[in-house]
Structures are given as structure tokens and as C-alpha cells.
Amino acid sequence: MTDQAVGGGHLPPEAMAVPATAAPGRRASGSRQDGAAARRAVPPATSPSVTGFAGRHRELKALYADIARAGLDTLSGRKGARSRVLLIAGRPGSGRTALAEELLRRLADDYPDGVLRATLTGPGGAPAGTDRTARDLLATLGVDAPPGAAEDELTECLREALAGRRALLFLDDAPGAEQVEPLLPDAPDCLVVVVSQGPLTGIPDVRPCALGGLDGAACVEILARYAGPTRITVDPRTADSVAEECGGQPAALVLAGAWLAARPKSSVADLRQALHAVPLPPDLPTGARPLFRAFRLAYEALPPPSARILRLLTLAPAGIVDAHTASALAGCSVAAADTTLGDFAALGLLRPLADGGDAAPAAAAPDAAGHPQYRLPGCLDPLVRVLLGEHERPADVQLARARMLERTVRLLQSCRAMAEPADSPARQKVAGLPRSLRFTSKDVAGHWLRSRRGALLDAARIAVADGELDTLDRRLMAALTRTLLAHQGAEAAAPDLYALHGLVLEVAERRELPREKAAALLNLADLDGQAGRTAQALTRYRGALEAARSVKDPVATGRALESLGGTYTELGDWQRAADWYGRALELRLARDEGADAARLYGRIGGAHTYAGRWGDALKEWRAAARTYRRLGDVAGQARATGEVARVQEYAGRPEEALRTCREAVETARKAGDGRLEAALQLRIADTLERLGDPAAARLHRAVGERLLEDHPE
Incomplete structure (x- = not known):
């Protein structure tokens, strides 16, 4: 995240790293090493910080005092439940963000878990979504949050992640208390620094550090750092006048100083005259005039x-x-x-x-x-x-x-x-x-x-x-989805993919694109199901099924039907699971998709097995074995035959189960699937033990264990 105000005592890297006599914009290396004690101590008013920070010594002292003072909880004899909140209040351009960054720099050594940053106002002045802010902070902490999680769930995850930590949380450009309060951690060892234009009404125990203009010496220092000391030294009174014209606002001073730095032959008096010449809108508030003049001066000079x-x-x-x-x-x-x-x-x-x-x-x-x-x-x-x-x-x-x-x-x-x-x-x-x-x-x-x-x-x-650009935007979302999957994988990219699928759905609904709507709903439902939001997943799968059927899209229809069966399987509703799998099977058989049909026979058989309907389960697993045999999939046939044996054993028919399992072993041997053969040999051993033949059981168990050794995963 970045500063929301120009300057504030902070200068761009070109100015901070370059000696005062160097030309602006020319980079030079500089040291920023500082001891922990120096960072914790407020420097004397006559000593500027090594970072190029100018002035604000009184405000820094006030902030340090606010950290040290007892809070309301302490006064009442209780340990504070939440983090202490420091508020730096001022209009944009007053250097509020730069002051916060300077404070964070000095406090950094006291907070070993680091600094977390978030900007709560986006471009154009719209408040940033609290859910996105919380997710970004969790990502910085290395904590995974469920894709599509609600705002309350994300903020709760953030509080849990910060519990027991000693960290600094910097919330820049906060529109109000509504955006700040949900992000406050329940961690008394953390410190929250908030930058805002006004008070945070509703958050207890917060005293604002209100910013006015910089003092004259700091203003002149900023001008000198940009324009060099010579022109400032030969005309100090005019430099003071320029500082007054800029209202002591760091943003205006930076723009004015940079304008002068770009004109080596111009004097400080020329700068003051140029600032005076900028016309002002009649309805412009007095406090906004310095920044307006400095900005327009810089802007009008551009080609x-x-x-x-x-x-x-x-x-x-x-x-x-x-x-x-x-x-x-x-x-x-x-x-x-x-x-x-x-x-x-x-x-x-x-x-x-x-x-x-x-x-x-x-x-x-x-x-x-x-x-x-x-x-x-x-x-x-x-x-x-x-x-x-x-x-x-x-x-x-x-x-x-x-x-x-x-x-x-x-x-x-x-x-x-x-x-x-x-x-x-x-x-x-x-x-x-x-x-x-x-x-x-x-x-x-x-x-x-x-x-x-x-x-x-x-x-x-x-x-x-x-x-107005939905065609391009659809291409962008498709490209971004593929790129995230390629570089991050499905699990790591899931939160971003959830947001993208939601945008695809919005465009598909607006443009009446049923195929894309079905695809977006299926993708969102998959992620909802993985996050445990089963009811929401079911609703979206049904919506996807309706959209796919409206345009007779068999691929999306089949996927929706199978997904509904899978969701009911997760819920343990075996009857509904078998019903939806059966509908998907009808579609696969109608399209002569044998491999998918065999798989669905097995899923239906599995649902009946869990429900204890042995006759239906045997019927489906045998149909699966026949389909795999017809397709020439010997390994699939062996697995399905093994499942037939399992159901026979569950149904209390161990002798039949033993014969069927031996048949499955022969099929697995033909398929060359050693691990499957090993699992079947061990199952035969268990069945023989139950039938009272321990010697034969030991023989089959030894064969199964040897096969497992010969075919490690």
C-alpha cells in the first residue's frame, strides 16, 4: 500500500537520496541505518531524520505520549482486550501518511511481527471493500482464507491470526470508523495506526493527532532539498513567503520545490510570483487553495x-x-x-x-x-x-x-x-x-x-x-484465470478465482449468455462446496443446470447433474445422490459416453452401498464391471469386480464374496495393477479369517504384503 498524500515531510527517493546540491531526479546511494534506541526516541527539533522527514516533532511527541498513556481499560483495572488505536487526522496533502510512516519506522524494532499495511480508500475516493482488505492482510500474514468467505468470516480470521502477535497495523486513508472497526485485532500487544481526515466516532479511547501546517523551518528545508540551498539562502524571506503561500502543506511544498528544481535559472521570487498568478475557482475552500495552486503550476508547465x-x-x-x-x-x-x-x-x-x-x-x-x-x-x-x-x-x-x-x-x-x-x-x-x-x-x-x-x-x-467493454473484459478474465492457475495452482489461486467467476457471472447475466452463466455457476459452486457452503453450492448447481439445459449444452448439463449427486453424497443423502447420478447416467448413455457411464454406475453403486441397499448396489457395480469390460479397461473391470465382492460380504454372503474377489485378483493381474492386486489379496485374507481358515488367510496376506513392497506408491 502506498501513501495517500504527497510529501508530509517525506520526499521522493530522488530527493531523499541525493545531496542538496545534486540535480533533482539524479539517484545516489545513501544509508538509512539507524539504531533501535534512535528509532524509539523522538529526535530534537533541530535534527532532521535520516529519512528526509522534516518537522512534525510536536506531533511525534504527542503520538508517543498517547502510546504510553493508560487506556480506559487500564484505568478500570482490566487488561485491554483490543489493540490501542492511534489516529492521525488531517486533510489530504497535510503529510498525514508520511508522519504515520515515520512513526512506524521508529516503532518497528518494538514489534517483531512486522508492519501490515492497507489503504481503505480506492482511486476516485470510493471506500475499499472490507472483505478485500481483510483478505489482503491475511495473505500478508501467510494465512489462507476460504474462497468466497463473507466479510464477517474474513475479519474474524484476521483477528484470530493477529491474536498473540506483536505487530503494527497501518490503516491509511480511512473514510470513517465503519471501515476501521471490523479490522481492529483483539490483540493488546498490537498497535493500530490510522490515517483519516476526521475523527473515528464510535471507536472508544481514540484521541486524534490533528495536523496543521508545517513550521517555517521544515517548509524551507523541503524547498531546499528540492531546489538546492543556494537560492533559498540568498532569499530567505521570499522562501518564507512561499512557505506561507503553500499553507505549510507538504504536498504543495513538494510540488513547488520540484517546479523550482526543474528551472535552475528561476529564483524563489519567480516561484512566489508564479504561484500568485494561478487563478482560483470562486468556490474553492480556503484550505484547498495552496495545493490547488501548486498542482496547477506544475501541471501547466507540462508539455x-x-x-x-x-x-x-x-x-x-x-x-x-x-x-x-x-x-x-x-x-x-x-x-x-x-x-x-x-x-x-x-x-x-x-x-x-x-x-x-x-x-x-x-x-x-x-x-x-x-x-x-x-x-x-x-x-x-x-x-x-x-x-x-x-x-x-x-x-x-x-x-x-x-x-x-x-x-x-x-x-x-x-x-x-x-x-x-x-x-x-x-x-x-x-x-x-x-x-x-x-x-x-x-x-x-x-x-x-x-x-x-x-x-x-x-x-x-x-x-x-x-x-461497455464486456468482450475485452471476458478475454481479460479468461486470461487472468488461466495465468493464475498456471503459476499458483488451483488451491492457492482459489480466492482470486472465486472473485473472477463472480464477475464472469455478472457479465453473463447482463449479456444473456447462458453457456457462460452455467460455467460460472459451476465454478462458483465447486468453490462453495470446497469451503463447506453446501446449501449455496446446491443452489448454484441447480442454476447452472437450468442455464445449461436452456441451450442444450450436454457438457455443462452432465457436469451439473454429477455435481449435484456429489454434493448430496457429501451430505449423506444417499437416495438423492443416487437419483442425480442416475440422471447423469441417462445423459451419458444417450451420448454413448461409455467411460463416463461406467464411472457413474460405480457412483450409484457406492451410494446404494452406503445406504445399505445391497441388491441395488450389486446391480450397479456389476453394470460398471460389464461396461469396463466392453471398453477394454481391464483395471476398471477389476476395481468394479472387487466392489461387487465387498457388497456381497456386507450382505452376509462371504463365500460368494470370496469367489468374486478371486475373480477380481485374476483381472487385476491381467491389468498389471500390482497395488490393486495387493489390496484384493488382503481382502481375501480378511474374508478367510472370518470363514475360519487362518492358514489360507496367512498365505494370502503374505502375498498381498509382498506385492505392496514390490509396488510402492
Whole structure:
């Protein structure tokens, strides 16, 4: 997750790592080593942090004091049941996120279980779903949650996972208490840091640390770090005036300082004059004016192509941008987009994203994964969206979305191909793509998939909600599903697949596509059944059956019928299970699908066996054995014959069971299935013991055990 405010005392990596005299945007290595004691102690007001954090010493002291103070539970003599909550409140652009990150950095050594981060507001200002947030936090903790689990179940899993841990939970850009409260852990040794614009009414024992403007010295320090100390030193009074024009807001100061840094021949007075010249909307609140002026100053200085790219970045899924996204949105080359994004970061218009701790494998050459990721800061997002509406026609916006989805589909196809053998047709096809759309190895492709997972899922959600690009979105969801399965496997990918199948169902219902509706319902029902939601699975299987029958789709119909039988088997309702399996059998026999028919005979026989209906069970298992014999499947015939023997024994007919089991042994020997022959020999031994022939039983048991040794799994 990333900051939702530009600056706040934090500067982009270019500014933090470069000496004050270096040109902005030029990277240099720097040390961030700091001792635990220094992290726990609030530094003196005259000593800036090694991370480039400026000011906010009073606020840091207040936050430390809030951590140390006794809570309401402690005052009443009880141990607190929930984590302590610290609230940093301020308007976007006030540096609230940067202050929280600085606090977390200093506290990190006291919380050995690490820092968990989540942003509770998505691009455009919509609250993020609590279920998605909880699932992402569980994934960070390495805890698997059932696919399709409800919000309450996921938040309960999160509380259980954090119980007994000592961790920091950072909830950024919280819209209100409703989004925060379900995520609070029942773990008094954890600490929750929340960033929000207002109070968290309804959460007890929370005192906000309200942010105003930075002090003058910190403001000047930010300007100097961008523009260099010389111009600031020769005109300190004008620098103070610029700080006042920026309202002490870090986001505005970063943009103003970057504007000055990009103009070596301009003075601080030129910057102040340029800020004054920016026209203000008449209805703009006073507190929003500094950031508006600084942003418009930076924006108006952009060349038209760059300005258009910036506007279109608001369309990026999950607010995450890389060169491929920008290239597709704007219709420019990947190299040009990469350069432009780097320029935006140097100007304070984008925030570079960290890799999230999942280091990328080394690549032999630049490829599709070799581009850094950025995020448009939350405080700038609404300003840029206004410009998008003013300058871009709806048709152009739709075209940009279509280009982005098409590029994403191609990247997913390339990513999936890397999970296949080197000589596969998919790998050979991908080899003909431009280098910018290829991956150098499976590990690199897998890292790209993991790092873009949230944005890829969000791209599908946005396209489905838009409703105008369903054809492209269906291709995207199909490609993403296959890619997740190829790189992660069905079990690990199940939660994401559940979300994707739900989106497919939404599109199928809107577009009246019965085949796709049936497929989506079947996939969702399978996952519901695996998660133990049997009633929901049954409802969806029936819906899939209805949709499949409406278009006479025999494959989906047969799968739905068998799945209904399997679900009733799980419930122990043997009569209904046999009935649904029987309907599926009729379909297979009508289509002359012998192998499937033989399998279904066996499933019906198994249901009758569990129900104690021995005559019906024998009939079905014998039908299965005959069908396997007709198909030439000797191993299947042996297994079915063995099951006939088992039912005969259950029915109290051991002599018949013994003869039938010996017949099954001969058939298994012909099939060359040593393990099946061993199991049958052991069953014969058990039957002989019950018949009072221990000597023969020992002989058959010895044969069975020797076969097991000769045919290990």
C-alpha cells in the first residue's frame, strides 16, 4: 500500500537520496541505518531524520505520549482486550501518511511481527471493500482464507491470526470508523495506526493527532532539498513567503520545490510570483487553495503530451501505474511512457511504489516486468480527475480503457506461457512478441503476476462495472484465470478465482449468455462446496443446470447433474445422490459416453452401498464391471469386480464374496495393477479369517504384503 498524500515531510527517493546540491531526479546511494534506541526516541527539533522527514516533532511527541498513556481499560483495572488505536487526522496533502510512516519506522524494532499495511480508500475516493482488505492482510500474514468467505468470516480470521502477535497495523486513508472497526485485532500487544481526515466516532479511547501546517523551518528545508540551498539562502524571506503561500502543506511544498528544481535559472521570487498568478475557482475552500495552486503550476508547465498522460493515469486500475499502463492509455511507446513517469515522480506528481518485500528475480535483459510502479497520490487524484473530465471526450476515455485492457490481456498471455515447457507452442508464439511484452523466465513472470495481482483484479472489476467493454473484459478474465492457475495452482489461486467467476457471472447475466452463466455457476459452486457452503453450492448447481439445459449444452448439463449427486453424497443423502447420478447416467448413455457411464454406475453403486441397499448396489457395480469390460479397461473391470465382492460380504454372503474377489485378483493381474492386486489379496485374507481358515488367510496376506513392497506408491 502506498501513501495517500504527497510529501508530509517525506520526499521522493530522488530527493531523499541525493545531496542538496545534486540535480533533482539524479539517484545516489545513501544509508538509512539507524539504531533501535534512535528509532524509539523522538529526535530534537533541530535534527532532521535520516529519512528526509522534516518537522512534525510536536506531533511525534504527542503520538508517543498517547502510546504510553493508560487506556480506559487500564484505568478500570482490566487488561485491554483490543489493540490501542492511534489516529492521525488531517486533510489530504497535510503529510498525514508520511508522519504515520515515520512513526512506524521508529516503532518497528518494538514489534517483531512486522508492519501490515492497507489503504481503505480506492482511486476516485470510493471506500475499499472490507472483505478485500481483510483478505489482503491475511495473505500478508501467510494465512489462507476460504474462497468466497463473507466479510464477517474474513475479519474474524484476521483477528484470530493477529491474536498473540506483536505487530503494527497501518490503516491509511480511512473514510470513517465503519471501515476501521471490523479490522481492529483483539490483540493488546498490537498497535493500530490510522490515517483519516476526521475523527473515528464510535471507536472508544481514540484521541486524534490533528495536523496543521508545517513550521517555517521544515517548509524551507523541503524547498531546499528540492531546489538546492543556494537560492533559498540568498532569499530567505521570499522562501518564507512561499512557505506561507503553500499553507505549510507538504504536498504543495513538494510540488513547488520540484517546479523550482526543474528551472535552475528561476529564483524563489519567480516561484512566489508564479504561484500568485494561478487563478482560483470562486468556490474553492480556503484550505484547498495552496495545493490547488501548486498542482496547477506544475501541471501547466507540462508539455501537452505529458499533460494528457497525467490525466489518463486516473484510469489506471487500483491507482497503480507502470510504463505499460501509461503506454496503453496514452497510445505512446513504452520507452516514452517510462521516461514520462520518471519525470512525473521527480516533479512530485507520482509516488514510486516499493516492491512490497517480494524481491524480483534478476533478469538477463529488460522485459515486461522491468518497469517500476507508481501511484498517483490521493491528494492529487481528485484534481487530476477534474482535468480528465474537462479535456478528454468520453469516446477517447473509452478507447484508452480498451487499449489498456488489450495490453493487459497480451501481458497475461505472455506471463502464462512462461509456466509451460520451453518447446511448447505457447512459448514459441510468445517468442515472436516485442521484447517489452516478453518475460525472461518463469520466476520473473511469476513475480510480475504477484506484484500486479491487485491491479489485474481491479481492471476486471472496473471493466465489468463500466459495462461497455464486456468482450475485452471476458478475454481479460479468461486470461487472468488461466495465468493464475498456471503459476499458483488451483488451491492457492482459489480466492482470486472465486472473485473472477463472480464477475464472469455478472457479465453473463447482463449479456444473456447462458453457456457462460452455467460455467460460472459451476465454478462458483465447486468453490462453495470446497469451503463447506453446501446449501449455496446446491443452489448454484441447480442454476447452472437450468442455464445449461436452456441451450442444450450436454457438457455443462452432465457436469451439473454429477455435481449435484456429489454434493448430496457429501451430505449423506444417499437416495438423492443416487437419483442425480442416475440422471447423469441417462445423459451419458444417450451420448454413448461409455467411460463416463461406467464411472457413474460405480457412483450409484457406492451410494446404494452406503445406504445399505445391497441388491441395488450389486446391480450397479456389476453394470460398471460389464461396461469396463466392453471398453477394454481391464483395471476398471477389476476395481468394479472387487466392489461387487465387498457388497456381497456386507450382505452376509462371504463365500460368494470370496469367489468374486478371486475373480477380481485374476483381472487385476491381467491389468498389471500390482497395488490393486495387493489390496484384493488382503481382502481375501480378511474374508478367510472370518470363514475360519487362518492358514489360507496367512498365505494370502503374505502375498498381498509382498506385492505392496514390490509396488510402492
